[in-house]
Amino acid sequence: MASQRIFKQAGLSTLIIGLGLATSVFRVVFLTRSLSINDYGILSVLLTTMMVLSYLFSLGAFQYVYKETAASELHISALKSVIVGVWITSLFWTLVGTLLSPLLLKSGVLGFGLLEWELTLTASALSAILFVLIYFLYGQRQVVFYNLLLFLRGYAWLYILVPPVLLFKARLTVTWVAASWVMLIVIALSLAVRRIGFSHLKEAPIEISWFRCSIKYGAPLLPFFLSVWGMLAISKYILAYVCNNTQVALFSLAYAIFDMVYLVAVSISQALSPYVFADWKGGNQSSVHFDVAVKYSTLLAILLTLEALLVGEQLIQLLAGEVYVSASAFMPFMAPLPLLRVLSANIEQRLMATNRTQQMGIIYVIGLLCTLVVGLSLGRVWEVYGVIAALLFARIVLLAMMIWKVRGEIKIDGKFVSFYRIFVSSIFLVFLTFLWMTIPLLQQFQCILAIAMPGIYFFILYTCKAISRFEVACIMLVFGRIVGQIKRLIPYRGEGHNV
Numbered sequence: 243m244a245s246q247r248i249f250k251q252a253g254l255s256t257l258i259i260g261l262g263l264a265t266s267v268f269r270v271v272f273l274t275r276s277l278s279i280n281d282y283g284i285l286s287v288l289l290t291t292m293m294v295l296s297y298l299f300s301l302g303a304f305q306y307v308y309k310e311t312a313a314s315e316l317h318i319s320a321l322k323s324v325i326v327g328v329w330i331t332s333l334f335w336t337l338v339g340t341l342l343s344p345l346l347l348k349s350g351v352l353g354f355g356l357l358e359w360e361l362t363l364t365a366s367a368l369s370a371i372l373f374v375l376i377y378f379l380y381g382q383r384q385v386v387f388y389n390l391l392l393f394l395r396g397y398a399w400l401y402i403l404v405p406p407v408l409l410f411k412a413r414l415t416v417t418w419v420a421a422s423w424v425m426l427i428v429i430a431l432s433l434a435v436r437r438i439g440f441s442h443l444k445e446a447p448i449e450i451s452w453f454r455c456s457i458k459y460g461a462p463l464l465p466f467f468l469s470v471w472g473m474l475a476i477s478k479y480i481l482a483y484v485c486n487n488t489q490v491a492l493f494s495l496a497y498a499i500f501d502m503v504y505l506v507a508v509s510i511s512q513a514l515s516p517y518v519f520a521d522w523k524g525g526n527q528s529s530v531h532f533d534v535a536v537k538y539s540t541l542l543a544i545l546l547t548l549e550a551l552l553v554g555e556q557l558i559q560l561l562a563g564e565v566y567v568s569a570s571a572f573m574p575f576m577a578p579l580p581l582l583r584v585l586s587a588n589i590e591q592r593l594m595a596t597n598r599t600q601q602m603g604i605i606y607v608i609g610l611l612c613t614l615v616v617g618l619s620l621g622r623v624w625e626v627y628g629v630i631a632a633l634l635f636a637r638i639v640l641l642a643m644m645i646w647k648v649r650g651e652i653k654i655d656g657k658f659v660s661f662y663r664i665f666v667s668s669i670f671l672v673f674l675t676f677l678w679m680t681i682p683l684l685q686q687f688q689c690i691l692a693i694a695m696p697g698i699y700f701f702i703l704y705t706c707k708a709i710s711r712f713e714v715a716c717i718m719l720v721f722g723r724i725v726g727q728i729k730r731l732i733p734y735r736g737e738g739h740n741v
Contacts, residue, residue, distance in 0.1 A: 311381025
C-alpha cells in the first residue's frame, strides 16, 4: 500500500512539476518578448529578492513545522502559534524594508522604483506565512497538494498577465508582474487554510512557546534557506553593480534553463523526502527511499543537463529571440550546477533529520560568503564568467563540507547505487554529446540526438549494469501510471456525442 501511494504521489507530482516546467518555458517566452531586455533584468532581480525575503521573514520556522509533522502529528495549536509568530515577524521586516527603501533606491543602479519594491515586500511577507502552511501539508505527506500550492505561488501568476497583454494589447510593466505575485500568493494562502481547516485554526489557542521552539530550530537553518536563492541574488546584484541589467538578463536566462533541469531532477527527492525523514528517525543509517532519491535524481540531472547543452542556442532563440542568443555562451560553464545542487539537496536531509541545524547554518554562511567575496573579485575581472565561477566554487565547497559532516552516517546499497557504473555510463554520454556539438556534420542533427538521448542513456546504463531488469520494470510501471493519469485528465473525444 505504501509503495502504491508513493507511485501515485510521484506520478501526480511529476504532472504538476511538468506543468510548472512548461510554464517556466512559456514564462521566458512571454516575459522576454513583452518586456525590454533591461526590464527583464530588473524583474529577475526583484523575483530573486522576493524568494530570498520569503525565507528571511519566516526565520526558518516552517522547517520545524515540517520536521515535527513528518515525524509525528503536530498539534493544530502549535501550527497556529507558528503562523502568528511568522506574521508578526514578517510585518516587522516589511516595515524595516519600507524605512530603508530610500537608501536602497536612491542611487537608481538597481532600476526599480518604490512601488515595485513595496509590492515585492508584500509578496515576501505573505509568502513567508504560506511556507508554514504548505510545509505542514508536506509533512502530512500531501505531496501533490504541496506541489500544487508551490505551482500557484511560483508560476501561476503568469496566467493573470497573459490575457490583458495578448488579447487587449496592454503594455506589460514590472509593476504589473509584482502585483500578480501578491494576488496568486493570496489565492494559495486561501486554499491552504481551507485544506487544513479554517475552523480548526480559528478555535486553536496560541502558545508562544511553540513559536520559540520553531525559531530555535529554524533560525540556524536560515543561511541554508537563504542560500537557495541567496547565492543567485548575490550573483545578480554583483552583475548589476559591475555590469548592467542587460548582462543580468542574459545570465538569468541561462541560469533559468538549468534551474528547470534541477527542478525536474530534484522532484524525485521531494516526493520521497517525508519517507526519508521517517526512515532516519532514531538515527538509522540505511534508507531505501534515500537510495532511490539519490540515484534517480542524479541520473535525471545528468541527462537533462546534457540535453540543455546540446540544444541550448536553439532553445534560447526559440524562447527569447536573437537578442538573447549570446546567453548560450554561458551555458557550458553553468552545466555542473544542477548536479551539484541535486547532490547537496539529498545529502543535507541527513543533517536536518538529525537536528544539526547549526552545522547547516555554518556551512551555508560559508557558501554565501564564498559567493559574495569570490563573485566580487572575479566579477570585476571576468564579469559574467567570473560570477559563474564563484557560484560553482561555492557549490563545490558546500557539497564537500556536507559530505564530510555525514561521513560514516549513511549506508548506501552499493549494488543498487553504483556511483562508479553511473559515472562510466555518464562519461559515454558526455563524450557522445561533445562529438555531436563539435563536429560540423553532426551539428545539423542535434535535435535528433536530443530526442534519442533518453533511450541512448537508458541503454548505456543497462549495458553497464548501472540499472537492473527489476528497475527497468519499475520505471516502466511509473511511466505507465503517469500516462494513465494524463489520460484521465484528457476527456474522451466521443464522450457526450452519443445519440
